[in-house]
Amino acid sequence: MTTPFSPDQAPHAEALHGLALTAGGGIGYSTDPVFAWNRWPAEGRRVWLVSGGGAGHEPMHAGFLGEGGLDVAVPGEVFTSPHNGQVVAAVEHVAEPGAEVLLIVKNYTGDVINFAIARERLEAKGYSVGTLVVDDDLGSEGAEAGRRGTGATVVLEKILGAAADAGQGLGELLELGRRVGARTRSLAVARAAHTRPGGGEGFEVEQGSLEYGVGIHGETAAETIADPGVEQLVGRMVDELLDSLGHEDAPAGADYVVMVNGLGGVSNLELSHIAAQAAAALRGRGAELASLVAGTYISALDMRGFSLTLTAADDAAWVGYWIAPHAAPGLPHPRIAEAAEDTGPRSANTGHEDGKGASSQWLDALAERFEGYREPLNALDQRSGDGDMGTNLSHGVRRAAERGAASPDEELDALASAFLDEVGGSSGPLFGLVLSELARAERRGEGVRAGLEAVQRVGGAKPGDRTMLDALAPAAEHEELDAAAVRAAVEGAASTKDLRGRRGRASYLGERVLGAPDPGAVAMALVLHAVAERDGVDLEGVDAAGLLG
Ligand code: ADP
Ligand code: MG
Numbered sequence: 001m002t003t004p005f006s007p008d009q010a011p012h013a014e015a016l017h018g019l020a021l022t023a024g025g026g027i028g029y030s031t032d033p034v035f036a037w038n039r040w041p042a043e044g045r046r047v048w049l050v051s052g053g054g055a056g057h058e059p060m061h062a063g064f065l066g067e068g069g070l071d072v073a074v075p076g077e078v079f080t081s082p083h084n085g086q087v088v089a090a091v092e093h094v095a096e097p098g099a100e101v102l103l104i105v106k107n108y109t110g111d112v113i114n115f116a117i118a119r120e121r122l123e124a125k126g127y128s129v130g131t132l133v134v135d136d137d138l139g140s141e142g143a144e145a146g147r148r149g150t151g152a153t154v155v156l157e158k159i160l161g162a163a164a165d166a167g168q169g170l171g172e173l174l175e176l177g178r179r180v181g182a183r184t185r186s187l188a189v190a191r192a193a194h195t196r197p198g199g200g201e202g203f204e205v206e207q208g209s210l211e212y213g214v215g216i217h218g219e220t221a222a223e224t225i226a227d228p229g230v231e232q233l234v235g236r237m238v239d240e241l242l243d244s245l246g247h248e249d250a251p252a253g254a255d256y257v258v259m260v261n262g263l264g265g266v267s268n269l270e271l272s273h274i275a276a277q278a279a280a281a282l283r284g285r286g287a288e289l290a291s292l293v294a295g296t297y298i299s300a301l302d303m304r305g306f307s308l309t310l311t312a313a314d315d316a317a318w319v320g321y322w323i324a325p326h327a328a329p330g331l332p333h334p335r336i337a338e339a340a341e342d343t344g345p346r347s348a349n350t351g352h353e354d355g356k357g358a359s360s361q362w363l364d365a366l367a368e369r370f371e372g373y374r375e376p377l378n379a380l381d382q383r384s385g386d387g388d389m390g391t392n393l394s395h396g397v398r399r400a401a402e403r404g405a406a407s408p409d410e411e412l413d414a415l416a417s418a419f420l421d422e423v424g425g426s427s428g429p430l431f432g433l434v435l436s437e438l439a440r441a442e443r444r445g446e447g448v449r450a451g452l453e454a455v456q457r458v459g460g461a462k463p464g465d466r467t468m469l470d471a472l473a474p475a476a477e478h479e480e481l482d483a484a485a486v487r488a489a490v491e492g493a494a495s496t497k498d499l500r501g502r503r504g505r506a507s508y509l510g511e512r513v514l515g516a517p518d519p520g521a522v523a524m525a526l527v528l529h530a531v532a533e534r535d536g537v538d539l540e541g542v543d544a545a546g547l548l549g
Helices: 012-022 084-094 109-124 152-165 170-182 230-244 268-284 316-322 361-384 389-403 408-422 427-440 444-459 469-476 483-498 519-534
Strands: 027-031 034-038 047-055 072-078 100-106 128-134 184-192 209-212 223-226 255-262 288-295 304-313
Touching: 012 027, 012 034, 012 072, 027 084, 034 084, 047 084, 047 109, 047 152, 047 170, 072 084, 084 109, 100 109, 100 152, 100 170, 109 128, 128 152, 128 170, 152 170, 152 184, 152 255, 152 304, 152 316, 170 184, 170 316, 184 230, 230 268, 230 304, 255 268, 255 316, 268 288, 268 304, 288 316, 304 316, 361 389, 361 408, 361 519, 389 408, 389 427, 389 519, 408 427, 408 519, 427 444, 427 519, 444 469, 444 519, 469 483, 469 519, 483 519
Parallel strands: 047 072, 047 100, 100 128, 255 288
Antiparallel strands: 027 034, 034 072, 184 209, 184 304, 209 223, 255 304
């Protein structure tokens, strides 16, 4: 069954309407037959750039319409070639017979056939037509029909758009396009298939596996591989792309234009990470980065995967076209890459390394114990929050252990500063406050009360709001942090399973949080238990870890 948000439920003609609305008047479109065009071409342009193919690869091609990009885009149904009649009608709409037209066609049978027929029909009407077939996909190297056309389409349409605006004629554009195309290769991988047009399941990728060399229409790849992790995966892809471009034989100093492209279901965060890995892999092979872009330019509906496209830059002139400004909503905005040393990380000196203490047995043991709490606490946080409470808590203790303490007297301070400085989430800094009050107070009982006050002051919650306060407040009713106080904290934490959330993420979930205790309250009980134990309190029969179920 498809859902209302399913990408195959978006009629592409209506999607064109949406695109036109967002383009502020620059993009016109027709629904019968379906095509779209740039309404504001550059003055110097003499050749009309036309491209098209099945829908489902947005922003390609209609998103590439605009000054510095395409003049005409002709989408078919999802993953289906447009009809040649659409192409003819689109060209006739923007250009008079006698005009020069360049058809940019991805190497897929349906596209090749329909654009070939369109070309003959246009020539018969007096247009002067050239065709550029894009065939860059290494994943289909050696196939009978030749390599498929994928990411190079973006590179070519960007470069040819700028070159056309510079006044180049059809012959020059064809030559430039062939040269850039011949030096461009792409490779794609997927962790999961896209939503299938018309419903039904796409190809299956087992957990821990990747389809390597996948196409952009849901065809499985030639190879299924065990996921080697992003670094190795990107390294392998860059290696194969460089090899196929003959990098070893390239004259020293060959530069590469690199495009990291999401296939529709990959976060921007991941794409930037992949970009960093790709730059490192190039460096590792002694290849220079001329320009790097990362984004979603040619998608496969919502496929969870990405492609890498490398172009060996033989000539600075077309790199200038690659980085030229443009007005197309979906084309990349490339820049010339900076040297690695200028883009490397800068770290603010927070002074953590100064005063690093000796390792502490207590902190080391605590780090190990809290590592064991990570998963169960995450599971509790998953029910009411975002599932990271255990990770936050064990990270804080681990960092304190790594920092160490100058003497046993400073172990609690070390714990407090690790939480204050380095642990995120809502709970990290609040634990930092409580721990610093516990470390600072003359008597531990006073520390618990000061901690309670501090958390209320900063977090604005009250006991009963289903937070860590529901463990802290009952403990604060005791004069000292003794066994009775820790037991009260454990019982308080357990009681949160009947409380609705009024603070933090749990507050958005109403009754859905009932039945399991608040992870922050459980963590507070565990922390108080650990501190009392360190003080030598006899905690026989006080089972804080039992809260984890
Ligand atoms: P985040 O919600 O940012 O992911 P964590 O997962 O680290 O934060 O911590 C969640 C815990 O933080 C909750 O279970 C709750 O006990 C505690 N918490 C959230 N908001 C407050 C608040 N205002 N006062 C006290 N504790 C809070
Ligand atoms: Mg959380």
